[in-house]
Amino acid sequence: MELGIIGLPTSGKTTVFNALTKADRPTTTASTGKLELFSMVVDVPDARVDILSEMYHPRKTIYAKVAYTDIAGLDQDLGKKGLSGELRNKIAPMDAFVHVVRAFDNPQAPHLLGSVNPQRDLDTLDGEFILADMMTVENRLQRIAEGLHKGARGPERQALQDSQALFERLRDALNAGTPLRDLGLTLEEKIGLRGYSLLSLKPVLVLLNTGETPLQPEKVLSYAHADSVVLALQGKLEMEISQLEPDEAQMFMEEFAIRELAASRVIQASYQLVNLQSFFTVGEDEVRAWNVPVGATALEAAAAIHSDLARGFIRAEVIAYHDLIEAGNMAAARKAGKLQLEGKEYIVKDGDIVHIRFSV
Ligand SMILES: Nc1nc2c(ncn2[C@@H]2O[C@H](COP(=O)(O)OP(=O)(O)O)[C@@H](O)[C@H]2O)c(=O)[nH]1
Ligand SMILES: [Mg+2]
Incomplete structure (x- = not known):
């Protein structure tokens, strides 16, 4: 399972990526404009696995896993009538997105648009994804029309007509600015659409990077859509904690009365967002969490x-x-x-x- 981390330049994507994966990737103070992807796999924290492991003292304890991919350079296509084919191909395999939205002020890393405005930023990139899907859908509709025009017969014609009806529904939603995940498509319809890698159909975790001041996300943005969840995290702080040795991190968290890292919650929420659940196998050799769909x-x-x-x-x-x-x-x-x-x-x-x- 792979989640792509998206967001405008300097929203803190790499910072969040480091916080989630304990990596040490360089952050930047301005957009490099270069399309670049970097992935890492992390354990899904699960207190149940910890407790089972204490019970069995196995040789190996294995947690469920999630992969995160830091996606830099999305901005090179912003406002250019949809994202490039190259970019769409690269992000197509993602199962879901973590959309990082900037709420922090930092004069060293000025915002691309000159001011901090989380709702505007969220809507900007969301709009780009809707636009990219619109192009995919229009292309498909054109192909269908050609197929029908050429005189497809029988079951082939029927299939084209069914497909046309579905894609017209998608087009109407996109025209109204509605992400496709809101349509409540059936599992069968979703499976049929897999090959088109429609971006606004993928679940999204909106992550408000609050910087040094904790903030309730609902105070600064709203995102009332299906298959989505909104969380907040203090990007830089969590990244710094993630890079400490475990006992140092423990001390630091106690000192600042941090009970649970937002990063842990984000990882757990990512897992639930794509409808996965864990079952366990136990024994002296191995205690292990496995993931299967709900x-x-x-x-x-x-x-x-x-x-x-x-x-x-x-x-x-x-x-x-x-x-x-x-x-x-x-x-x-x-x-x-x-x-x-x-x-x-x-x-x-x-x-x-x-x-x-x-x-x-
Ligand atoms: N003050 C502050 N700066 C942050 C925070 N998170 C990220 N930054 C800074 O914002 C800049 C962009 O961060 P980065 O993670 O590289 O953003 P990206 O372009 O989305 O990958 C860097 O200079 C970071 O140090 C934060 O929580 N507080
Ligand atoms: Mg980056």
């Missing part, structure tokens, strides 16, 4: 671990995380009848501890 079956969970487990699937032994914690250990939980034997169709729940019985 609604996945036991068979899909088995496949996430290894294709052999899906192929030879017999049963899944399942216990809810809280039941295991309440019982104190697996043996006690088993005795209390908390372990359930489930079949292939069982719908996995967030926090399930799963053991797949299989034979190949």
Whole structure:
């Protein structure tokens, strides 16, 4: 799962990227105008994994993972009637975006537009994405019209007409300035649209970079759209903490009464934004979080671990995380009848501890 970090120049994309990934990428005081992508994978913090790890003392503890990509140089296409094809190709594989919006003042890094205005910035880049989608949709509609004009027949004609109806809906939404994620498209429609990498269809986490003054995001911007969430973070501060040694970071947080880093919340929210949930496998060798989409079956969970487990699937032994914690250990939980034997169709729940019985 990959989230692209977008935003206007000097909004703090690289700063946020460093805060989330503990990287040490150079920040800049002005736009370089060069299109550049840089990715890193991070663990999704999960207190449940920590506690399971204390229970089992495994050789390895493995968290769920998310990748972030710092995308510099989006601005080179701003206001040029949609983003370039090159840029669109590069950001097409992203599952979602983190849209960094600047709320901090910093004379050393002047704002491109001469003033700080979070709502304006949010709407600016959002508008660019809508414009880019508009071009994609118009192109597709033109192709469809050509196909119909050439006299496609039978099922082929029907398919074109269905596609035309859908793309006209998309065009109407975009014309009204509505991001496509607001349309409530069905899963089937979304799957059909995958190849077009429509940018405003992807979920977005709007992240207000407040600088040194904490701010409630709703005080300075509103973003009432589907598949989106708005959070705030003190970019520079969080980046500096992320670059400390763990015990130093702990001391620093205690001193400033910071209970939880916003970066942790952003990572967790990213994970939920793309509709993923975690189930766990436990043992002396390894305690591990795996991710599956919300609604996945036991068979899909088995496949996430290894294709052999899906192929030879017999049963899944399942216990809810809280039941295991309440019982104190697996043996006690088993005795209390908390372990359930489930079949292939069982719908996995967030926090399930799963053991797949299989034979190949
Ligand atoms: N005062 C202050 N400056 C910040 C903060 N976050 C980023 N900056 C500065 O803003 C400039 C742009 O940051 P950068 O992360 O490179 O932005 P990008 O162009 O979006 O990648 C740099 O000089 C940063 O040091 C912050 O929270 N407070
Ligand atoms: Mg940058």
